Amino acid sequence: MERSRRLFETETHGGRAAYRLHAVTVAAGILLVLYYRATHVPAAGEGRATWLGMLAAELWYAAYWVVTQSVRWSPVRRRPFIDRLAARHGERLPCVDIFVCTADPYSEPPSLVVSTILSLMAYNYPPEKLSVYLSDDGGSILTLYGMWEASLFAKHWLPFCKRYNIEPRSPAAYFSESDGHQELCTPKEWSLIKDMFDKMTERIDTAVMSGKVPEEIKARHKGFYEWNQEISSKNHQPIVQILIDGKDQNAVDNEGKVLPTLVYMAREKRPQHHHNFKAGAMNALIRVSSVISNSPIIMNVDCDMYSNNNDAVRDALCFFLDEEMGHKIGFVQYPQNYNNLSKNNIYGNSLHVINEVEMGGMDSLGGPMYIGTGCFHRREILCGRKFTEDYQEDWNAGIKDKLQESIDETEEKAKSLAACTYEHGTQWGDEIGVKYGCVVEDVNTGFAIHCRGWESVYNNPKKPAFMGVGPTTLAQTILQHKRWSEGIFSIFLSKYNVFLFAHGKTKLQHQMGYHIYGLWAPNSLATLYYVIIPSLALLKGTSLFPEITSPWIAPFVYVFCVKNMYSLMRHYHLETR
Ligand SMILES: O=c1ccn([C@@H]2O[C@H](COP(=O)(O)OP(=O)(O)O[C@H]3O[C@H](CO)[C@@H](O)[C@H](O)[C@H]3O)[C@@H](O)[C@H]2O)c(=O)[nH]1
Numbered sequence: 001m002e003r004s005r006r007l008f009e010t011e012t013h014g015g016r017a018a019y020r021l022h023a024v025t026v027a028a029g030i031l032l033v034l035y036y037r038a039t040h041v042p043a044a045g046e047g048r049a050t051w052l053g054m055l056a057a058e059l060w061y062a063a064y065w066v067v068t069q070s071v072r073w074s075p076v077r078r079r080p081f082i083d084r085l086a087a088r089h090g091e092r093l094p095c096v097d098i099f100v101c102t103a104d105p106y107s108e109p110p111s112l113v114v115s116t117i118l119s120l121m122a123y124n125y126p127p128e129k130l131s132v133y134l135s136d137d138g139g140s141i142l143t144l145y146g147m148w149e150a151s152l153f154a155k156h157w158l159p160f161c162k163r164y165n166i167e168p169r170s171p172a173a174y175f176s177e178s179d180g181h182q183e184l185c186t187p188k189e190w191s192l193i194k195d196m197f198d199k200m201t202e203r204i205d206t207a208v209m210s211g212k213v214p215e216e217i218k219a220r221h222k223g224f225y226e227w228n229q230e231i232s233s234k235n236h237q238p239i240v241q242i243l244i245d246g247k248d249q250n251a252v253d254n255e256g257k258v259l260p261t262l263v264y265m266a267r268e269k270r271p272q273h274h275h276n277f278k279a280g281a282m283n284a285l286i287r288v289s290s291v292i293s294n295s296p297i298i299m300n301v302d303c304d305m306y307s308n309n310n311d312a313v314r315d316a317l318c319f320f321l322d323e324e325m326g327h328k329i330g331f332v333q334y335p336q337n338y339n340n341l342s343k344n345n346i347y348g349n350s351l352h353v354i355n356e357v358e359m360g361g362m363d364s365l366g367g368p369m370y371i372g373t374g375c376f377h378r379r380e381i382l383c384g385r386k387f388t389e390d391y392q393e394d395w396n397a398g399i400k401d402k403l404q405e406s407i408d409e410t411e412e413k414a415k416s417l418a419a420c421t422y423e424h425g426t427q428w429g430d431e432i433g434v435k436y437g438c439v440v441e442d443v444n445t446g447f448a449i450h451c452r453g454w455e456s457v458y459n460n461p462k463k464p465a466f467m468g469v470g471p472t473t474l475a476q477t478i479l480q481h482k483r484w485s486e487g488i489f490s491i492f493l494s495k496y497n498v499f500l501f502a503h504g505k506t507k508l509q510h511q512m513g514y515h516i517y518g519l520w521a522p523n524s525l526a527t528l529y530y531v532i533i534p535s536l537a538l539l540k541g542t543s544l545f546p547e548i549t550s551p552w553i554a555p556f557v558y559v560f561c562v563k564n565m566y567s568l569m570r571h572y573h574l575e576t577r
């Protein structure tokens with residue numbers, strides 16, 4: 001009986017019939033608008049070109065609206081059951097490698113990275129099966145210093161988290177949310193750990209401010225001697241430091257329990273070699289981790305995204321280990337949530353529409369996109385494997401033989417894999433690993449995975465699994481949107497154009513879902529035309545819309561009001577959820 005119960009459930013949203021009815025009437029309205037536009041073209045010389053421009057803009061909107069319906073037609077929501085996972089697998093769970101990327105100790109301060117790292121190390125998961133890797137594209141001794149401090153503080157922080165089952169497990173987030181959990185433990189114990197954390201943060205911030213690590217600390221770890229006068233962030237040898245070796249019997253916390261493996265990596269950077277940004281870092285991490293832990297599951301987050309739910313790893317495994325569907329699932333994506341936005345954020349940076357509407361819709365069509373953070377992949381699919389029905393994952397992979405080799409040997413091997421020239425003449429960045437040459441490398445990579453036959457799953461639990469730092473100012477918002485629109489539009493124009501490349505490989509509706517974003521950038525042309533031209537025409541005394549007394553005004557008003565009212569209602573519903 002127990003075996004036949006699924007590890008996750010797929011629910012459809014309520015109110016689908018109402019939505020579809022509304023969509024059908026809007027479609028009718030759009031058709032009437034187009035019909036009016038096409039049958040009332042003015043004579044040549046009386047503003048025909050302007051009129052046809054309006055027709056073109058409206059045709060574009062109509063097509064774009066149809067594209068957006070793909071994800072709105074039958075969205076789903078997934079619900080994993082970790083109790084069933086526990087009943088069936090106990091602690092016999094696969095090893096998981098966690099990749100964190102950071103790029104600059106000044107814009108992404110090491111003290112922030114440290115809290116993220118600690119939150120990930122503190123997952124409710126067998127620590128001997130967890131390995132956390134930090135890629136530092138800033139190649140900074142300050143970030144290594146932060147990591148070294150984290151490896152020491154973890155010995156106190158992890159037992160504290162587990163003993164009192166606290167949440168969130170990012171110490172920065174935890175201490176800023178709670179001003180004394182005396183009901184959990186004695187005030188003395190609480191203050192002690194808080195004090196320890198504050199002092200560590202202060203030491204790290206002081207080091208960052210002064211730009212160097214104190215000599216007496218340098219003497220305590222060999223890793224610091226990798227840095228000398230000549231090293232800069234753009235020109236340095238590969239650095240790999242295993243700060244906590246999970247295979248080492250002595251790597252235990254202050255209660256004697258095993259600690260997760262913790263690794264610092266700064267891949268080699270040379271001015272004459274292109275580094276391919278985050279995608280390059282991810283690929284180096286895939287290789288470096290393969291000689292250290294080689295876990296079959298890889299999770300990745302940006303350094304500003306801490307874990308907010310200590311069961312997120314187990315939740316994700318409910319999908320991969322599900323007996324009916326699991327073998328088809330290539331990756332499990334969580335939404336990108338931010339903890340620094342207020343309710344009054346006027347730029348829509350909370351990504352409500354993407355997170356709550358569109359990703360769930362993509363999930364019903366073949367799976368959400370890979371958005372670069374908060375995602376769990378099978379290692380094999382990141383390395384290019386095609387989906388086949390008979391593929392059997394080796395869930396025991398990754399547990400390395402304890403006596404195999406020394407830490408130094410492993411580090412040397414790992415360094416050679418993080419060298420600039422390693423990828424020359426290989427398929428890395430193309431068929432293997434995260435794709436290069438695109439600003440939104442993640443979307444392109446996820447798309448290739450879908451084309452290789454895999455599905456993905458979107459898990460959006462009520463309690464967010466990850467919390468990051470979102471843009472708050474207009475300048476930051478514009479920069480991010482420009483990057484996303486430009487990046488995705490460039491995929492549209494490239495040989496990976498979703499309609500062409502995925503033709504026959506994925507469902508048409510799924511391809512349409514991708515185009516919601518692929519067409520963001522050209523949408524602006526129709527919008528500019530539509531907001532500027534009719535106003536200019538009014539100055540000249542001609543109206544580009546029907547008279548208010550004409551029956552033809554009805555479809556225009558209907559489409560405008562109903563579509564926007566529906567969006568407002570959805571928004572209100574989400575805000576008050
Ligand atoms: O050369 C680089 C550049 C960036 N990063 C890291 O990549 C992450 C994302 O970069 P960021 O500048 O913060 O971009 P965002 O716009 O915040 O990123 C969003 O959009 C990106 C492109 O789609 C995704 O990769 C990210 O995961 C997603 O959070 C950060 O952790 C960086 O440290 C590197 O490791 N190396």
Ligand SMILES: [Mn+2]
Nearest residue numbers: 302304468469
């Ligand atoms: Mn970011």
